[in-house]
Each structure stands twice: as structure tokens, then as C-alpha cells.
Amino acid sequence: MEFSSKQEEKHYYQHIASEQEFLEWYKNQEHPMYQKPSVTVDMVLLCYNKNTDQIKVLLIQRRGNPYRNSWALPGGFISPNESTGDSVIRETKEETGVTISEKNIEQLHTFSTPERDPRGWVITVSYLAFIGEAILSAGDDANQARWFSLERKNNRLYLTSGDTKIILDLKTQASLGEDTLAFDHSQIIIKAFNRIVNKMDHEPQVLQVLGDTFTITEARKVFAKFLGVDYHSIDHSNFKKSLIGFLKEVGERPASIGRPSKLYQLKENFREK
Incomplete structure (x- = not known):
């Protein structure tokens, strides 16, 4: 097909030709109309x-x-x-x-x-x-x-x-x-x-850095690193209450002194508390 101008050719392939014809034409252009990053x-x-x-x-x-x-x-x-x-x-x-x-x-x-x-x-x-x-x-x-x-x-x-x-x-x-x-x-x-x-408060996937299981104290330490504070300044009980909906308890870690620490992991659907 012959065209009287580049503009007429462009109009035909953009607005009249089939998509397959347009793509074949577009790929063969020496100077595409849009620069590619x-x-x-x-x-x-x-x-x-x-x-x-x-x-x-x-x-x-x-x-x-x-x-x-x-x-x-x-x-x-x-x-x-x-x-x-x-x-x-x-x-x-x-x-x-x-x-x-x-x-x-x-x-x-x-x-x-x-x-x-x-x-x-x-x-x-x-x-x-x-x-x-x-x-x-x-x-x-x-x-x-x-x-x-x-x-x-x-x-x-x-x-x-x-x-x-x-x-x-x-x-x-x-x-x-x-x-x-x-x-x-x-x-x-x-x-x-x-x-x-x-x-962190509503999608705590950052806790994945702790591996498959972790304690609440370890989670506090990770949060504290991103907040730029000492983890002791984050109240353990309040922190656990705010986070527990995203976690499931999976066991205990024995302690040399005192009670064992409960182990948790992120729920698979932790984005939906």
C-alpha cells in the first residue's frame, strides 16, 4: 500500500489497520515515534x-x-x-x-x-x-x-x-x-x-528477618531498630497486644533461668489481621 505522506501512513496503521498489521509496521520503523528507555x-x-x-x-x-x-x-x-x-x-x-x-x-x-x-x-x-x-x-x-x-x-x-x-x-x-x-x-x-x-504496625512482614520462629522480645528489638529507640522503651505487653493478631503461637524456647519464652511465626495471611 502506498501513502502520500508519513502522516497518512501513521494514521492508517494506528486507526484503520488491524492490530497485527500495526505491530508489524511499528517494529519495522527506523525511527519509532516514542523513544525507549x-x-x-x-x-x-x-x-x-x-x-x-x-x-x-x-x-x-x-x-x-x-x-x-x-x-x-x-x-x-x-x-x-x-x-x-x-x-x-x-x-x-x-x-x-x-x-x-x-x-x-x-x-x-x-x-x-x-x-x-x-x-x-x-x-x-x-x-x-x-x-x-x-x-x-x-x-x-x-x-x-x-x-x-x-x-x-x-x-x-x-x-x-x-x-x-x-x-x-x-x-x-x-x-x-x-x-x-x-x-x-x-x-x-x-x-x-x-x-x-x-x-510495621499493620503489615509487619519485616519480622521475616527473624526467620521461621521468634519471640515477642526479638520482634520488639527489630521494631526498635527501625524506630531508632532502645527496645526496652517499647512496652512488652502493649506491643504484644498490638501484634498478636498477625501471629500464631508455635511452641516454646527453653530458658536457662525462669520460664521458657513462647515462640511465634507470622500467619500466612498476616496482612489480614
């Missing part, structure tokens, strides 16, 4: 060490440019044949050696600020997951992978591993000091942190 995924992966009473976040050190040698969240570009969820599971495994599943992950936010990536127009879909502390093995685009302890002090988050300390300001959503995160990963971590704090 690249799409990446980023994972905020959190765990809790009961022995040291520390919340930790998983970071990788980038092997190549841009931001070579900077610390960043695990992630990367998605492939044409996978969803963003499948991609973040694959990228996390490739870069850190940690295996997560669809049951672990929660979509956090889409970050699309222009120039957020110096390579061009790149949109990222971020995810949040809670697991037990796992052994790491860096690979793919990472020099190394580390668990960074995450501590809240007033309106700042301190991410620490060895001599590396990254400070994030909850108000400005920026990195402070010499060590900074790559891209806009400071904003992504802060977004995840605020999501957890805002949902």
Missing part, C-alpha cells in the same frame, strides 16, 4: 543478626563504570524475555550468590528521574526483601558483596562495614561524608526504610 532493577535486601542485634543491608562494590568501586544495591538491566521480578531474582543471585524467590520480594517503587543514570534514560524498578543472614559470593559486575549494618540515629541512617561508613540523611535523602552510594541508591534505601516504618 532502558529498564533496570535494584534490590534492597535486609536481614537481622540475632547474636549481634543488628539489621543489615546487602551492598555490592561495582566493578566497572559508571561509579566504579562505589557501593551500590544489587541489580542490573532486565532482559527482553523476563519480568522485573524475575530479573531482580536473577541479578541478586549473579552479583551476591544469594537466592531469593517470588515469595520474598515486594515491589517498592519505580525511580524515573531524568539523568538518574549517566548512561542515558534509565528507569529502575526497585524491590524489597527480608531474609536470614546469608553467605555471600560476589560475581558478575561486582568486585565484592557485603552485609552492611544499618543503624538509625535520629534522622540519619548509618551503613557500616569494616572501615566503610555511609551516612544517609532521612530528610534530604542524600549521602553525607566521603563514602557515597552509586546512582540514586541512597533514595532507594531511604524509600525502603520509610516503607517499613510506615507499615
